[in-house]
Amino acid sequence: MVPGNHLDWPFLEPRHRALATELDSWTGRVLSHNHLQDHSVPAVDDACRKLVTQLGEGGWLKYAIGGAAYGASADTIDTRAICLIRETLARYSGLADFVFAMQGLGSGPISLGGSHEQKQRYLPRVASGSAIAAFAISEPDAGSDVAALQCEARKDGDSYLISGEKTWISNGGIADFYLVFARTGEEAGAKGISAFIVDAGTPGLVIAERIEVMAPHPLARLTFNDCRIPAAQRVGAPGQGFKIAMATLDIFRSSVAAAALGFARRALHEALARSTSRKMFGQVLADFQLTQAKLARMATDVDSAALLTYRAAWLKDMGRSVTVEAAMAKMTATEIAQQAIDSAVQIFGALGVVSGQVIESLYREIRPLRIYEGATEVQQLIIARGVIKAYKESERERG
Numbered sequence: 001m002v003p004g005n006h007l008d009w010p011f012l013e014p015r016h017r018a019l020a021t022e023l024d025s026w027t028g029r030v031l032s033h034n035h036l037q038d039h040s041v042p043a044v045d046d047a048c049r050k051l052v053t054q055l056g057e058g059g060w061l062k063y064a065i066g067g068a069a070y071g072a073s074a075d076t077i078d079t080r081a082i083c084l085i086r087e088t089l090a091r092y093s094g095l096a097d098f099v100f101a102m103q104g105l106g107s108g109p110i111s112l113g114g115s116h117e118q119k120q121r122y123l124p125r126v127a128s129g130s131a132i133a134a135f136a137i138s139e140p141d142a143g144s145d146v147a148a149l150q151c152e153a154r155k156d157g158d159s160y161l162i163s164g165e166k167t168w169i170s171n172g173g174i175a176d177f178y179l180v181f182a183r184t185g186e187e188a189g190a191k192g193i194s195a196f197i198v199d200a201g202t203p204g205l206v207i208a209e210r211i212e213v214m215a216p217h218p219l220a221r222l223t224f225n226d227c228r229i230p231a232a233q234r235v236g237a238p239g240q241g242f243k244i245a246m247a248t249l250d251i252f253r254s255s256v257a258a259a260a261l262g263f264a265r266r267a268l269h270e271a272l273a274r275s276t277s278r279k280m281f282g283q284v285l286a287d288f289q290l291t292q293a294k295l296a297r298m299a300t301d302v303d304s305a306a307l308l309t310y311r312a313a314w315l316k317d318m319g320r321s322v323t324v325e326a327a328m329a330k331m332t333a334t335e336i337a338q339q340a341i342d343s344a345v346q347i348f349g350a351l352g353v354v355s356g357q358v359i360e361s362l363y364r365e366i367r368p369l370r371i372y373e374g375a376t377e378v379q380q381l382i383i384a385r386g387v388i389k390a391y392k393e394s395e396r397e398r399g
């Protein structure tokens with residue numbers, strides 16, 4: 001499969017091109033025959049555990065964390081590398097992309113705001129694939145409006161007692177530790193939330209329900225019943241949890257766009273292969289202008305998504321604020337990937353809806369990306385807020 005012409009774009013550096021090429025060849029060798037046929041919870045759990053081990057052994061998870069002293073590829077997380085890895089993995093396996101992303105997201109708060117002891121204890125295991133990470137912020141009544149979360153952590157001597165509920169938690173049930181965001185009450189709203197590391201198996205942490213979804217991966221609802229953890233497991237200062245969560249999402253939001261881009265690129269590749277070989281009406285499907293219009297739309301959409309994704313990642317790596325650019329990338333890439341995959345299903349005809357086919361699995365894999373880490377509507381609000389603010393500032397400066 002062709003990795004894409006974007007590797008020559010100026011957003012990327014030689015090390016990124018080498019990384020993408022090496023990973024493409026590794027993934028083709030190691031993961032291409034790894035398609036999940038059994039969607040039961042135990043089979044999905046096993047597949048994820050195996051993928052964590054494989055990605056750790058392959059050396060790829062060291063890009064998911066920050067801090068060379070703790071097993072990372074560099075001291076700071078390289079957003080472009082994360083995007084290239086997710087895009088490449090997504091072209092071959094949605095589950096492999098998921099596994100990589102969750103190792104990064106679940107440990108991101110430690111990489112960004114953890115103490116030396118926390119980094120030492122958790123990050124090397126995340127990088128080697130010997131510990132599985134999870135990020136637990138959503139609750140039944142706090143999804144898009146995540147600052148409304150109610151799960152609370154009460155200080156009790158040298159410990160915190162966590163009580164409440166979290167839901168839609170990826171890796172719930174198989175994670176070795178959970179990054180949990182809970183209300184500590186320094187202030188109302190977002191400034192009264194702190195981040196905690198809760199090890200799996202801590203008394204009071206219960207996997208209350210396993211949730212099965214259209215693109216199977218481990219997902220669970222968790223309950224915390226006076227779950228006692230040492231105060232040293234708090235990440236960052238009290239009341240800083242929301243800020244740490246947003247800083248983590250600022251890196252990983254662009255990478256959701258990259259995963260969508262990988263799915264769209266695979267759909268385009270499959271659509272080209274099928275339409276140039278499928279015979280009908282005395283020629284092949286790709287000879288018809290109606291098909292060419294679809295292929296043209298898909299190819300243009302893929303490049304638009306890539307441009308926005310790697311612009312956001314590059315800006316982030318340049319140390320710039322990317323709230324608006326990452327939102328643009330996430331919104332555009334996930335929405336147009338859905339359309340591109342739908343066009344591919346159409347080009348495949350009946351074959352496109354057969355369970356287990358690549359195109360059918362892409363159709364299921366893409367859908368949640370338009371919802372998690374901020375639904376498309378939330379990204380629209382972020383972008384609009386950003387451009388309105390920029391307009392007002394420029395008007396003020398002009399007097």
Ligand SMILES: Cc1cc2nc3c(=O)[nH]c(=O)nc-3n(C[C@H](O)[C@H](O)[C@H](O)COP(=O)(O)OP(=O)(O)OC[C@H]3O[C@@H](n4cnc5c(N)ncnc54)[C@H](O)[C@@H]3O)c2cc1C
Pocket residue numbers: 134135136137138140142143144145167168169170171213219368371372373374375376377378381
């Ligand atoms: C597969 C999957 C994996 C997930 N993994 C994790 C995880 O690991 N950790 C975690 O903490 N959470 C996780 N989530 C939860 C995810 O972040 C939430 O689903 C998401 O934030 C949306 O929250 P909600 O589902 O409660 O939807 P709601 O907040 O109820 O929103 C429903 C819909 O309302 C619309 N909407 C939202 N805001 C507005 C608005 N202002 N104006 C108009 N319309 C609006 C959007 O279309 C949205 O989809 C996961 C979700 C999925 C689907």
